[in-house]
Amino acid sequence: MKRGCxxxxxxxxxxxxxxxxxxxxxxxxxxxxxxxxxxxYTSVEYAYMSAKSEDEEWKKMCAEAKExxxxxxxxxxxxxxxxxxxxxxxxxxxxxxxxxxxxxxxxTWLVETGDVYLQEGNTWGDKFWGVDLETGEGENVLGIxxxxxxxxxxx
Numbered sequence: 063m064k065r066g067c068x069x070x071x072x073x074x075x076x077x078x079x080x081x082x083x084x085x086x087x088x089x090x091x092x093x094x095x096x097x098x099x100x101x102x103y104t105s106v107e108y109a110y111m112s113a114k115s116e117d118e119e120w121k122k123m124c125a126e127a128k129e130x131x132x133x134x135x136x137x138x139x140x141x142x143x144x145x146x147x148x149x150x151x152x153x154x155x156x157x158x159x160x161x162x163x164x165x166x167x168x169x170t171w172l173v174e175t176g177d178v179y180l181q182e183g184n185t186w187g188d189k190f191w192g193v194d195l196e197t198g199e200g201e202n203v204l205g206i207x208x209x210x211x212x213x214x215x216x217x
Contacts, residue, residue, distance in 0.1 A: 078175065080183040080195070087171055088180065088208060091131040094168065096161040106158045107131040113154045115141045155191075156207050163211050172212050180205040180212075 081088040090106040098109040104127045111134050112124035120141065124134060144150075163172050182192030182204040193200030 077179040077181060079181050081180075087168065088182075090158075090204070094162050094165075096158065096165075098158060098161060101125045103127070105131055106155075106162050108134060109158045109161070110155055111135060111138050114138050114143055114147060114151075116144055117141070152203060152207070155204070156211075159207055159211055163208070163215065169215060172208070173215050175212065180209050 078085050078088070086092055090110065092105060094105055096103055096106070096109055099113070101109075101112065101121060103109040103112065103125055108124045108127050108131060111131075112121045115121070115138075123129075129137075162168050181202055182188075183195045184192045185195055187194050187196075189197075189200040191202075191204040193202050193205075
């Protein structure tokens with residue numbers, strides 16, 4: 063039994079499974095001021111959501127951040143998306159994440175994760191940006207983007 067516990071500890075040290083609790087700062091919802099496309103946002107999520115539409119009122123709502131990021135995310139499901147959104151969404155996310163992790167304390171915290179695998183594990187079924195913890199399925203695009211940024215910061 064002791065060996066099993068040691069193996070589990072090793073697995074936990076080589077992977078951050080979810081962006082919550084002590085790793086909440088990895089989440090796009092975590093408060094972080096960043097200037098994206100000329101506007102100031104208070105999280106990666108607000109900046110990313112603002113890019114989904116050309117509607118200036120939408121961008122203003124995202125920048126003012128009067129509603130929680132989860133509510134903005136839900137409202138974005140009813141937007142008329144910018145042309146080619148599916149093609150450009152990863153690059154938009156990368157740009158937002160680079161802005162976040164180029165500043166302190168996020169830069170130091172990210173570098174301090176070393177070579178630990180970062181997984182955006184979730185319970186809401188997101189298999190593109192993360193991994194569905196119930197099924198173990200998912201592309202983990204968000205985790206991969208953050209690990210790529212970490213690699214550049216470590217160079």
